[in-house]
Amino acid sequence: MRAGYAGLMPEAPFIPVIPAGGSGTRLWPLSRRDRPKFLLDLTGEGRSLLQLTLDRLAPLADRPPIVVTGRAHAAAVREQLGDHEASGAVRVLAEPSARNSMPAIALAAALVEREEPDAVIGAFAADHLIKDEAAFARAVTAARDAAELGLLVTLGITPTCPSTAFGYIQAAGASADDAPADDAPADDAPADAALAGRLRAVGVEPVARFVEKPDRERAEEFIAAGMRWNAGMFVVRANVLLDELAAQIPALAAGVREIAAAHGTDEAQQVLERVWPTMTAIAIDHALAEPLAAQGRVAMVPAEFGWDDVGDFAALARRLRDREGRVLRGEDGTEVHVVGSASVDAHASRATVYGATDRHIALLGLQGVSIVDTEDALLVLADEQAQALQHLVDRLDAQGLDRLR
Amino acid sequence: MRAGYAGLMPEAPFIPVIPAGGSGTRLWPLSRRDRPKFLLDLTGEGRSLLQLTLDRLAPLADRPPIVVTGRAHAAAVREQLGDHEASGAVRVLAEPSARNSMPAIALAAALVEREEPDAVIGAFAADHLIKDEAAFARAVTAARDAAELGLLVTLGITPTCPSTAFGYIQAAGASADDAPADDAPADDAPADAALAGRLRAVGVEPVARFVEKPDRERAEEFIAAGMRWNAGMFVVRANVLLDELAAQIPALAAGVREIAAAHGTDEAQQVLERVWPTMTAIAIDHALAEPLAAQGRVAMVPAEFGWDDVGDFAALARRLRDREGRVLRGEDGTEVHVVGSASVDAHASRATVYGATDRHIALLGLQGVSIVDTEDALLVLADEQAQALQHLVDRLDAQGLDRLR
Numbered sequence: 001m002r003a004g005y006a007g008l009m010p011e012a013p014f015i016p017v018i019p020a021g022g023s024g025t026r027l028w029p030l031s032r033r034d035r036p037k038f039l040l041d042l043t044g045e046g047r048s049l050l051q052l053t054l055d056r057l058a059p060l061a062d063r064p065p066i067v068v069t070g071r072a073h074a075a076a077v078r079e080q081l082g083d084h085e086a087s088g089a090v091r092v093l094a095e096p097s098a099r100n101s102m103p104a105i106a107l108a109a110a111l112v113e114r115e116e117p118d119a120v121i122g123a124f125a126a127d128h129l130i131k132d133e134a135a136f137a138r139a140v141t142a143a144r145d146a147a148e149l150g151l152l153v154t155l156g157i158t159p160t161c162p163s164t165a166f167g168y169i170q171a172a173g174a175s176a177d178d179a180p181a182d183d184a185p186a187d188d189a190p191a192d193a194a195l196a197g198r199l200r201a202v203g204v205e206p207v208a209r210f211v212e213k214p215d216r217e218r219a220e221e222f223i224a225a226g227m228r229w230n231a232g233m234f235v236v237r238a239n240v241l242l243d244e245l246a247a248q249i250p251a252l253a254a255g256v257r258e259i260a261a262a263h264g265t266d267e268a269q270q271v272l273e274r275v276w277p278t279m280t281a282i283a284i285d286h287a288l289a290e291p292l293a294a295q296g297r298v299a300m301v302p303a304e305f306g307w308d309d310v311g312d313f314a315a316l317a318r319r320l321r322d323r324e325g326r327v328l329r330g331e332d333g334t335e336v337h338v339v340g341s342a343s344v345d346a347h348a349s350r351a352t353v354y355g356a357t358d359r360h361i362a363l364l365g366l367q368g369v370s371i372v373d374t375e376d377a378l379l380v381l382a383d384e385q386a387q388a389l390q391h392l393v394d395r396l397d398a399q400g401l402d403r404l405r
Numbered sequence: 406m407r408a409g410y411a412g413l414m415p416e417a418p419f420i421p422v423i424p425a426g427g428s429g430t431r432l433w434p435l436s437r438r439d440r441p442k443f444l445l446d447l448t449g450e451g452r453s454l455l456q457l458t459l460d461r462l463a464p465l466a467d468r469p470p471i472v473v474t475g476r477a478h479a480a481a482v483r484e485q486l487g488d489h490e491a492s493g494a495v496r497v498l499a500e501p502s503a504r505n506s507m508p509a510i511a512l513a514a515a516l517v518e519r520e521e522p523d524a525v526i527g528a529f530a531a532d533h534l535i536k537d538e539a540a541f542a543r544a545v546t547a548a549r550d551a552a553e554l555g556l557l558v559t560l561g562i563t564p565t566c567p568s569t570a571f572g573y574i575q576a577a578g579a580s581a582d583d584a585p586a587d588d589a590p591a592d593d594a595p596a597d598a599a600l601a602g603r604l605r606a607v608g609v610e611p612v613a614r615f616v617e618k619p620d621r622e623r624a625e626e627f628i629a630a631g632m633r634w635n636a637g638m639f640v641v642r643a644n645v646l647l648d649e650l651a652a653q654i655p656a657l658a659a660g661v662r663e664i665a666a667a668h669g670t671d672e673a674q675q676v677l678e679r680v681w682p683t684m685t686a687i688a689i690d691h692a693l694a695e696p697l698a699a700q701g702r703v704a705m706v707p708a709e710f711g712w713d714d715v716g717d718f719a720a721l722a723r724r725l726r727d728r729e730g731r732v733l734r735g736e737d738g739t740e741v742h743v744v745g746s747a748s749v750d751a752h753a754s755r756a757t758v759y760g761a762t763d764r765h766i767a768l769l770g771l772q773g774v775s776i777v778d779t780e781d782a783l784l785v786l787a788d789e790q791a792q793a794l795q796h797l798v799d800r801l802d803a804q805g806l807d808r809l810r
Contacts (some may be wrong), residue, residue, distance in 0.1 A: 009502045029765075029767070042571060063740065150678075188748055210773070247749065297569075343804070345797055345801075345804065346797075346799055347790075347796045347797055348790055348791055348793065359779075359780070359781055359782060359783050360782045360801075360806055360809055361782075361783045361784075361785075362434070362782065362783070362784045362785075362786075362797045363784075363785050363786070364784070364785070364786040364790050364791075364793060364794060364796075364797060365786060365787030365789060365790025365791075365793065366774070366785060366786075366787055366789060367775075367787075369771070369785070371783075371785055373783055374764075375764070376764055377765045377766075377767065378764050378765070378766045378767070378776075378778055378783070379766075379768075379769070380766075380767075380768050380769070380770070380771060380774070380776055380785055381767075381769040382769060382770030382771055382772075384770060385752075385753055385769050385770025386769075386770075388752055388753065388769060388770065389769060389771075391752045392750055392751075392752055392767045392769060395750055395809065396750075396765075399748070401748065401765055402465065404765055
């Protein structure tokens, strides 16, 4: 029923993989160690980021999506999924310990590979917001097309500012004038020129390299050079991912394949407990994306669908301004967005309120402020300083307030 | 034991009268209808404004101070006074209904007059802050000297800014050039030139007139002309007050004298209930101070003792900066004053926190903000907009939140 991409119709089944992790400090005290961002209803729609992510991916999936989370959060994840796991509409994998994104995605890939080696998986974090879901679906479909050809495919986000919070992706074939200078320029040409041409014909670009989060000056150069944000979205055939991983970090690929082989047997738990602690903790960007880009094996779908990783309260405030929801507006310049059931009134204020208690909240004369009111902690934050929140969270332990983390 | 004022030694007994009223909206949600400002510990010293007022006046008193409050607040007042009323160290009068300051002060004066007609009373509101108590004591002593001579004496506060929140006092004898133009200039000369000379010799000045709260432009003229703030502090012989009141509003003087005559008898309550509702609701400024000033019967002690009526959160924040107390300071520019037991941390913030709950409060990047955290209401206010708080309090009823007032 899905509309195929012009000239290329995906044929392999598609399985979304949703890594659901995170430390829960950047949106504290809304997010906590035991209640990370993906479990929160940040938009006031009655759905957590995890639920919104599943809502967005389920219509694209040919097999049940796989959520990979930490053991500490498995119960909360299952509670949010309701009976979807029991009914087989979604699968939940619980990692014994956090090992960054590569082992989590590889474990899901190994389970998929055991059942359907050619199936395409798409990894999308559980705690991002996407505005235009139709555009997202089109981008995923294009990525599937390219992934079927054996490439690692990423979705490259059109930047809206020279952010220093994200890594960047540089397309191959950018002219020497456009590309920022770099000590170690990647090989510009994909392995197969005919393939590159075919990809370009449908709007998918070969990737020259992934670049880590830059400082402000380099971020501006990257923007000027047309580079895109790396949102950590990867679409790839399960067996391609594992074979390439076996070439890069053999023990990792062997480990997840061993766990997958035991899956569903009496030894499953024992194998998991034995093998998992030996897994290298590494991000998929470093483990696969960067080395494969250097080999001309990565493609990018340029994507513009209003993506945000909601990295701090300023980002969340911006997103809420884009959405329908509870808004107080006044002739005095008041524009206050409210998430949660709190009773709120404001005068001459531009603010965002996250009200998780039944206390009445009154605001006066605030400009660009976020307020998070929870039972045991209250945060009042100037949005322009949102990135410094870590200072306050880091000090909780020293203040004997570890229980608030 | 009290040091007499040079050349004049007060001889008549002195009785402080403390009107304790107020609607409790300007410091909401700290103050409430049932918990007006004077009952609050605003400075974090463990003493309410009423208690601080009594602490300040008790050493100056020759007879127990008299607190005049509304019936609704009498129980709370008595609770704060502990056993001082039972021990005779303070007297509490409960008005059946609010009638503004003149009936309240006149009632206390009538009780004093019945016992010692020549005694001097001094009326001082229960909800003001005073920084330099020694300077205050000196000013009161000077006022008593002048009051014994039969004058109504006020304490004229040296202004610190052209405030539009207070009335002003113009001394007589200001030159024509200095005095702001007015449609109805008051008689400039006191009735007795010898008396005026005697007053001036000890630093007490005759008063030409009282002026209502001005607009900003006029406030600046007043400051330039050397006028002083009217803090509503009046010192006067009890019989002088009542005799002058009898000349201005005869029924008021007769009413409080009738109530006083019945005080302590079996009919006391019955007389109070019958007479009190007939009292004219009027401020002492309008009922006595203005007409007597026009007759040259008012004197002013110029006073500089760090007075503040704590009229809004901005004023309170300013006062807290002057005081010892819980302060968080950081190299990041943080200066946060904390009142209450709340656990507070801040980064790059200049703020004041009133924490009445056990919630942890974290502040980030705020400049000139007051935060009031109570069990049922949270206020976050930019100090520069503090005077607009009334807007939010006024809307509570319409929002079905009358219980929060």
